[in-house]
Amino acid sequence: MKRVFLDNAATTALHPEVIDAMVEAMDGRYGNPSSIHAEGRAARAALEQARKTVARFIGASIGEVFFTSGGTESNNMALKCAVRDLGVVRIISSPTEHHCVLHSLEAIERSGKARIDFVNIDAKGHIVVSHLETLLQQDAGKTLVSLMHSNNEIGSMIDLDEIAALCQRYNALFHTDTVQTMGFFPINVSQTPISFLSGSAHKFHGPKGVGFIYINKENIVRPFVDGGSQERNMRGGTENFYGIIGLAKALQIAYDNMDNTRRQITEVRNYFAEQLQQYIEGILFNGDPFERGHYKVLSASFPASSKSDLLLLNLDVEGISASGGSACSSGADAGSHVIAALGGDMTRITVRFSFSDLNTREEVDFVIEKLRKLLPAAKEMAIV
Ligand SMILES: Cc1ncc(COP(=O)(O)O)c(C=O)c1O
Structure with a gap:
């Protein structure tokens, strides 16, 4: 698989x-x-x-x-x-x-x-x-x-x-x-x-x-x-x-390889961010990913819904490994001390996607396709 x-x-x-x-x-x-x-x-x-x-x-x-x-x-x-x-x-x-x-x-x-x-x-x-x-x-x-x-x-x-x-x-x-x-x-x-x-x-x-x-x-x-x-x-x-x-x-x-790696990861991660914004209703990003943030990390914040509740688990079933926060708390995205410290909405679902130079745009397309399946968006329903 x-x-x-x-x-x-x-x-x-x-x-x-x-x-x-x-x-x-x-x-x-x-x-x-x-x-x-x-x-x-x-x-x-x-x-x-x-x-x-x-x-x-x-x-x-x-x-x-x-x-x-x-x-x-x-x-x-x-x-x-x-x-x-x-x-x-x-x-x-x-x-x-x-x-x-x-x-x-x-x-x-x-x-x-x-x-x-x-x-x-x-x-x-x-x-x-x-x-x-x-x-x-x-x-x-x-x-x-x-x-x-x-x-x-x-x-x-x-x-x-x-x-x-x-x-x-x-x-x-x-x-x-x-x-x-x-x-x-x-x-x-x-x-x-x-x-x-x-x-x-x-x-x-x-x-x-x-x-x-x-x-x-x-x-x-x-x-x-x-x-x-x-x-x-x-x-x-x-x-x-x-x-x-x-x-x-x-x-x-x-x-x-530092310069190349940075260029490559930034390009793929930013493409992922664009695709998320295009296809996932209500998506937000935690932190400061496009200014003073690490180029390998994209912490996505999904609106709470019955569909997003088990998102990490469902992504894993679909073949996608991401994390709810640090490795110690992955799988349980409740109660990240970092998200809590930002003073954000703790009812939203956070998934940390983090990239390496092994990741590709094709992989991003695959993940977006699975996310669209797991989180049918109001945007798409409106088009239909
Ligand atoms: C910022 C930070 N500090 C420390 C650690 C711990 O490093 P190690 O896994 O080598 O003990 C991690 C690993 O998750 C980390 O992300």
């Missing part, structure tokens, strides 16, 4: 060249990178080459890049280490962050070690920068600002340079979750003052369960996972060697 995958903000297919690079490493390189014999040294060399690749693309030095199990761990590490080791007593974040940030913040607040303040969000999901500045002006002790580069559910983006400069002006540390933008937008920490940054391979056609954190060298933190001396003593445990090889390859492919 034909399937159309429009859930690329949840995860992406492995790039064939990533599979090749990983298989090649699996075939020959079984040494433990911590071993000092030849097999170990060969694995260590490949691992350090991967670190160099990541560091080069984001403008970091190699000592500032640490491999982790993914975005969740990197975000936990940034927030919790900043409080534990850097004297942070207040974190400013937004109510629309990923749950791995929000739940980390809840844990920090429960520990009593830092206070959490949330910056206001406007109807398009953008943070209100003047409110952030007001919060930064308060004399609340050492502060970390944690704001995602692009929201995973609606795609709304912050201006990294603007926020980083603001944090710098008020002497605050800045953590940004770039899980949805890494490999899609150029990010350069040598030009943008960022304290911590998180990335995850499976969002840019790399393997699942591997990611990285950038920690600016001025921020000396202790290990997040205690154990051996891996990752320069910052994360004990034998590295996910094959995953790291795949991550570096995927990032290299993403950077090498």
Whole structure:
């Protein structure tokens, strides 16, 4: 059965060249990178080459890049280490962050070690920068600002340079979750003052369960996972060697093709938006998809009706994979904390369609045809 995958903000297919690079490493390189014999040294060399690749693309030095199990761990590490080791007593974040940030913040607040303040969000999901500045002006002790580069559910983006400069002006540390933008937008920490940054391979056609954190060298933190001396003593445990090889390859492919990928995805996604507006009565879009939004995301808001109620499920039955929000809440589109924070109509049905460069206009036509079948529009009935 034909399937159309429009859930690329949840995860992406492995790039064939990533599979090749990983298989090649699996075939020959079984040494433990911590071993000092030849097999170990060969694995260590490949691992350090991967670190160099990541560091080069984001403008970091190699000592500032640490491999982790993914975005969740990197975000936990940034927030919790900043409080534990850097004297942070207040974190400013937004109510629309990923749950791995929000739940980390809840844990920090429960520990009593830092206070959490949330910056206001406007109807398009953008943070209100003047409110952030007001919060930064308060004399609340050492502060970390944690704001995602692009929201995973609606795609709304912050201006990294603007926020980083603001944090710098008020002497605050800045953590940004770039899980949805890494490999899609150029990010350069040598030009943008960022304290911590998180990335995850499976969002840019790399393997699942591997990611990285950038920690600016001025921020000396202790290990997040205690154990051996891996990752320069910052994360004990034998590295996910094959995953790291795949991550570096995927990032290299993403950077090498960034402009083309952006053009291609934008074209297909915008065609989809036009078709939705033409054929689906009452369609709205959440966030700010055509201005300051991620080009791969289209969060569509359908009027509530008996037909739209089980839309996600029915789309799946028709061969179309999309999501009700983040992967954690897919299938149950009730109660997205992001849609709630926008102050929109919570009775409408939200479906997040998210694209990769593997999607085509023909796939869009197929999805529109199925949507028209599932949601017979008043517009069409009027024509008949
Ligand atoms: C914005 C954002 N942050 C963090 C994560 C978590 O990343 P990982 O799946 O690598 O733990 C995700 C994944 O859904 C995400 O979209």
